[in-house]
Amino acid sequence: METEITIEELRFLANIPRELETTFLRVANGLHLKAKHPKERVFIMLVRMLQNPKKYAYSKSKLTNLAKTVFDLKKNGTDITLTEDGQELLVNEEAVLTPQQSEGKSGNQFGLREDKLHYAVFGREHIEEGALQQMETAVSLPISVSGALMPDAHQGYGLPIGGVLATEADKVIPYAVGVDIACRMCMSIFDIRPDYLKREPHLLKKILTENTKFGMGGETGRKFDDSVMDKPEWNATKVIRDLKDKAYRQLGSSGTGNHFVEWGITEILADDPLLGLPKGTYLSLLSHSGSRGFGGNIANYYSKLAMQKTILPKQAAHLAWLDLNTDEGQAYWIGMNLAGDYASANHHEIHNKIAKQLGETPLKMIENHHNFAWKETLADGREVIVHRKGATPAGTDELGIIPGSMSQPGYVIRGKGNAESINSASHGAGRLMSRSKAFTSTTRSQMNQILEDAGIQLIGGDLDESPMVYKNIEDVISAQTDLVSVLARFSPKIVRMADANRKEGRED
Template identity: 30%
Template sequence: MSKENYDVFQPGTGHPVKMWTHGVPVDDGARAQLANTAQMPFIFKHLAVMPDVHPGIGSTIGSVIPTRGAIIPAAVGVDIGCGMMAVKTTLVASDLPDSLGPLRRAIEKAVPHGRSNNRSGRDSGAWGDVPRAVDASWAALAGGFEHITRKYPKLERTNNRNHLGTLGSGNHFIEVCLDESQSVWFMLHSGSRGVGNAIGNTFIELARADMRRHFINLPDRDLAYLVEGSKHFEDYVFAVEWAQQYARRNRETMMANVLDAARGVIGKPFATEMEAVNCHHNYVQKERHFGEDVLVTRKGAVSAKAGELGIIPGSMGARSYIVRGKGNVESFCSCSHGAGRTMSRTEAKRQFSVEDQRLATQGVECRKDAEVIDEIPMAYKDIDAVMAAQSDLVEIVHTLKQVVCVKG
């Protein structure tokens, strides 16, 4: 690969930062976070930065952080295993009903979504009575969870079993899409829900405590790390792998319920032709790169090994892509996880109105109210520019355009 496909940003005392950001904006806050992360002594080779890069907690979202002998829990984040799943069906556009409102409502009814904080009633984003199919999936996770909670009993008092098969809020979504051949796809975005959040926060605090105990000064306290061989490192590795398994099962359970709901509305029987992918984009795992075994944290990035399928979603009202990895070694075989935000949720709500949201999502059956303005397409980077910037990381297999979107 020629160097021209990425720019190299060299912080004064840190490792190189290779940035696939030609033609897309990168704000100063993101550059500052990259410089801080690049200073960490256990970084392997360089950081790889995807075109959707934007500021996160401690480290930027849209970055690939390879390390030896340490993990930064806040870089993995608190939505551990968050990712995408997409399924192609035997349906075509003409098989969908003329009015898509009933299909959206059926999906909303089948999958708990959003969040309600009323103290007396059930959270709308959790199961009241956990369905039998959800319990069957939880059974495969229960042993690992018991192992974790023996050492960390506070994690028992989380939403765990009753969040399995639920969507969440924020940028999590369920969509019905059409591809370039007018085939119908179902796609969704979610992660490890309440229990993953609790695991992430627990180990972030433990890492910070380790830094204080050993008088380690950091450029940002959210870069607190766990050292291999230390008291909490192996516990974190086990817990994060469990949360990633939970996230994968969460998406599978939701997808089964979405397909069942769709069958109840769409008059024509259909089958699923292929599962495009069920991939994480907030996670850490051991991989081999440049002839060495390293830990790779993808914080808002997707694995893109040669021939590997992945999903890069756009924003509400924008295209999404099923992609095939090119195995680019300089990127640690990675690509972006989406378009990437250009502004905060608060700023989006300040700048845009419900009418702006309505116009930006014309032709999409979705909510068009004040609660989802922070997800307006204009709050995100141009997905076409993002795809052009990473043309040496992935090739486009399918282009999807949503016709139904359910937001948390």
């Protein structure tokens, strides 16, 4: 028996206004239960409409009336946009063409190699079969040189989350970088004793909420340093130029999903000159976010373009590449690297504003990003492009941060430069279940009890980020002792995430 589509599943696709929830549910379930479309097909139909409501508003279909409403609301300033997951689904829909549909495409067709490359797997016992199968496909690409799978890995689209793939030095795969280009971690460690959390919890909560914005409508008016917007690369291509104004408005804000800004306690475990801090405990700020709508739009545009230029078998379609010797390849490379600079500036905006209001200068700031492609040299001397989709760079003496969940600690790590892992480590604990499954198999009361037991205050957040949906971070760290050394432990205490299905207003 077919189950109804729920509002939680629709929120997975877009930030649907509450006044439209009933209408969206009626239309979605009409298509699913009455017209007998599979759920996945309904979701694709909805994201396509949300991407271009004007087109659907002036056509005759079962989505016409809903599209007219959405189009009118957007025209009057209501922000109704796809989530990062909705954007991924939109790209995914482009990738599932049948062989017949692929005929006549202007791109070049490629098959997969029969001699799959060996790739290292760390913490295999913690990794689902779907992620292993996706990695098998990735190392079968004719341009693949080397691969590795991190212990937090789980199935995604194309390259699994936690997958590392080295390709020929002039080939880049937009979807192996991911939709949220240059998603990154940033930590500020302050010369403040942890008991400040008990003495001034209301002040810290106030500072956190006043200096953070989340979600599709999250924009900031007050900037600390907007010099990243002066970079000449903003004029490099029409795609980038068209996104500049939105990027400026979102500078200093965070995305939805697993993005957060939180206060916590950092315990320095080792006297390490690279970290440069004595053993002890410190008040710290940790953030996780990426390049916002700018990076998402760059990823979607060039992922689709790559799939038009490079035609692969259906199971590998997301792994289409662009050649850096072409204008399209160079345009993506410029956009991706600009998204990296922008994502870093995003975090610096948040940390600088909070530090200023706190009246303190951090003793140390640590940051690293994932969802990126780097030009690197392998241990055997080959020049390659290394794609890390949900994996942390961990070259020799490279500092990084591996977070857990809102109830589990995160770790500051020092890379060991392990050649088998392609100088990489996990980027977090990794998910045990999908977001849609989290909504149907966990409850708010269960989540609240876990947070209460751990002494954690949560501002915003939803069941898709409940601690129960993540792997045990201690197991994940234990599986990569050959990849990293642990220097410090971070324990979250006051966690700020996007509010459930509510867009943020502008900052004063």
